[in-house]
Amino acid sequence: MTRISKNPEERKEEILDAAMELFLTRGYEKTSVSDIVRRINVAQGLFYYYFKSKEEVFRAVMERLARQFSERIIAIIRDDSLTFRSRIEKVVDTMHHVLPVSESILMDEIHQEEFRAIHYRLAFQIAGEVIGPIAELLATLRERGLARVKDPKLTASFLVFGVFGLVHGEDDLVHDKKNLTTDTLLDMLSGLLGVSPEVLKNI
Amino acid sequence: MTRISKNPEERKEEILDAAMELFLTRGYEKTSVSDIVRRINVAQGLFYYYFKSKEEVFRAVMERLARQFSERIIAIIRDDSLTFRSRIEKVVDTMHHVLPVSESILMDEIHQEEFRAIHYRLAFQIAGEVIGPIAELLATLRERGLARVKDPKLTASFLVFGVFGLVHGEDDLVHDKKNLTTDTLLDMLSGLLGVSPEVLKNI
DNA sequence: ATCTACTGACTGACATTCAGTCAATAATAA
DNA sequence: TTATTATTGACTGAATGTCAGTCAGTAGAT
Structure with a gap:
């Protein structure tokens, strides 16, 4: 050769x-x-x-994927030209596309299982990487008197995992997915962030 | 033989x-x-x-584990002899013990990766199974005028995944774990549930 | 002449298959 | 009732094919 x-x-x-x-x-x-x-x-x-091994490439692939997504999400979060509302919208939309493959491909059950594990593993990693910037955003909102959050990092973690769960949880077990509109989400978040829904929807 | x-x-x-x-x-x-x-x-x-295959036993094992944990958690949630506060405490404690093995065992990196995927997969499944009962609890609180939750199922999903994330997320990426006390958690949840912290800590 | 990226045949381990065995129970004949 | 045979279904273990990982060696660049 x-x-x-x-x-x-x-x-x-x-x-x-x-x-x-x-x-x-x-x-x-x-x-x-x-x-x-x-x-x-x-x-x-x-x-x-x-x-070194097949596992090692796999890890590298996961890291690359996670980085791709978290970079996109972080860019949205930090884009001050966007309203809070549209940031939420765009972030949720991006999250929906993590491993879209798993849905588009016809897979036997055995593979579903494997993809699921990978999917969740990825979701957790991305979620982790996104927490910092979200916490920054919350801290800024607090400084501007727009939110009452005791511990931005904690609230950010909670928020991120909460939203990830809503987006990636199994359809049957979680709430009806059709109810997951930006408005519904904002209504819920307004409590968590200590802002009235009206205000939250307009910043 | x-x-x-x-x-x-x-x-x-x-x-x-x-x-x-x-x-x-x-x-x-x-x-x-x-x-x-x-x-x-x-x-x-x-x-x-x-x-049928090694995968199939694996799936069976995961289901068994998930059932064990979700049953324990659901029992706590439904135990009306407990205060809201101590239910939270016990649930969080139980969640900490999902796959404790992964921490107690010395594992080479390759295995860490595998365990992580399994761990998250399990966490998601358990979370999903626990949402229903939590939603019921929230609905009851609302009826008794103790909480303002628009959509109990949605809030329950959000809450469950949020808490699971806090408990199971990687230590470095998420908030400082030492800050995750029941009080801190209740302070944050009070916003989400539309109850004052004082009230929430005493029901 | 060295170095380093590269080759590809090889090995051992492992998941899965399958042809056949054994023990218990049921059916039948004595 | 007892002895004989047929049937079932749990169980065996050797065989097969696949695949991750190894290694002794080779081509081309510097």
């Missing part, structure tokens, strides 16, 4: 890309290391030159 | 017990089907007489 050497960073990225693509479509278990290397025409050994 | 036939229900339970024990101590990947059958001295084939 003719050999093609590449800049290690590119190569590693290439492997990561292939792995991500496959994990997201077929799932972790159904993706073999040889599937990954075949897709980019390199030998099996090369995979292990760049990654 | 001398054969010992058992009542199928017992046998299945026996396999489930062994699998649970092993999954919780070594993790899913590190537990082989032959480990499971060796532990109860039966042939490998018998495993597949009772379960």
Whole structure:
């Protein structure tokens, strides 16, 4: 075989890309290391030159995905040109797209289970990364006299996980999803943040 | 080998017990089907007489664990001899013990990852199962004029996921865990439930 | 001439299958 | 009633195929 050497960073990225693509479509278990290397025409050994194990690429893929989403969400939260209301709207919308694959693909039960675990794992990680910026936002609102929050970090954590749960929880167990409008959400949050709903909907 | 036939229900339970024990101590990947059958001295084939796959036992184990916890939590929520405050206390305490194994065991990084996914998966499932009873409790409080909640089911979902997140989120990303006292929690919930903190702490 | 990215055949472990065995129970004949 | 045979279903364990991970060696760049 003719050999093609590449800049290690590119190569590693290439492997990561292939792995991500496959994990997201077929799932972790159904993706073999040889599937990954075949897709980019390199030998099996090369995979292990760049990654210690299949688990390790998986972790890298999860981190990349989590970073992508949390960066998007953080950008929305910090965008002062947006009202509070539309930030909520956009954030919830973005959250809906975490692992959309899991819904679009026909999967046997066994895979559903695996995707679910991955999904929740990701949701938790993203949630964690988003808490800081949310806490900042709450602190700002408090300074401006627009919210009464005792402990912004705590409230932010609670809020983030609460919303993530609403968005990602199983449809049957959680509230009716159709009820999850921005208005309903704001009504509930107004209590938590100590603002009247009217005010909250207009900042 | 001398054969010992058992009542199928017992046998299945026996396999489930062994699998649970092993999954919780070594993790899913590190537990082989032959480990499971060796532990109860039966042939490998018998495993597949009772379960379609390793994934299937795993799912059964998760369901069993989730049921155990959600039953305990639901009992606390419904125990009208307890104050609201002590119900919160006991529920949070119970939640802390979901998969305590993951903390007590020395695990290489690879396993941490696996346990984390399982952990979150479980947390979400338990959370989902607990929402109904919490919603009932909120509805009762509202009827008695003790809380102002627009949509009990929605608020319950939000509350449950919020608290689960606080308890199970990664220590570094979430608020300082030491701040998570019952009082702090009640202060925050008072807003969400539309009750003054003083009242909430005494019902 | 070294180094480093790269190859691909190989190994061992593991999930899953399957053809067959054994023991108990039911059905039938004595 | 007792002896004989058929049937069922729990159980066995060797065989199969797949796959993660290894390693001894090779090509090309510097």
